[in-house]
Amino acid sequence: MTTRDFDTDIRAELDRLRGSIDNIDAAVVHMLAERFKCTQQVGLLKAQHQLPPADPEREARQIERLRQLAESAKLDPAFAEKLLNFIIAEVIRHHETIAANPDAPDPRHGG
Numbered sequence: 001m002t003t004r005d006f007d008t009d010i011r012a013e014l015d016r017l018r019g020s021i022d023n024i025d026a027a028v029v030h031m032l033a034e035r036f037k038c039t040q041q042v043g044l045l046k047a048q049h050q051l052p053p054a055d056p057e058r059e060a061r062q063i064e065r066l067r068q069l070a071e072s073a074k075l076d077p078a079f080a081e082k083l084l085n086f087i088i089a090e091v092i093r094h095h096e097t098i099a100a101n102p103d104a105p106d107p108r109h110g111g
């Protein structure tokens with residue numbers, strides 16, 4: 001095998017792996033978009049019924065569940081927890097915005 005063949009093989013393998021990474025990133029974006037659609041509806045429901053934006057007990061159950069899922073998937077549970085906390089913090093921010101002005105249309109939907 002020449003050096004050129006070797007380089008070509010490495011480039012092909014890198015491209016193949018990056019193609020999969022791009023597909024996975026696209027799936028993550030779509031899944032997050034669906035999750036935020038649901039959480040926006042939860043935010044509206046909470047605002048309409050004077051419920052607080054955050055639910056720490058629900059969060060604790062989700063974190064425990066996600067840590068277990070991460071462990072069985074061989075993903076670092078601490079990373080899974082950090083990621084979920086990051087997402088939840090954003091959701092709570094949305095819920096606070098909705099509670100402050102429940103009649104405002106969602107700015108991402110051009111309404």
Ligand SMILES: C=C(O[C@@H]1C=C(C(=O)O)C=C[C@H]1O)C(=O)O
Binds near residue numbers: 042092
């Ligand atoms: C979506 C909710 O609101 C908040 C956001 C959560 C989430 O993003 O999973 C979980 C609990 C709440 O702090 C909810 O109460 O279900």
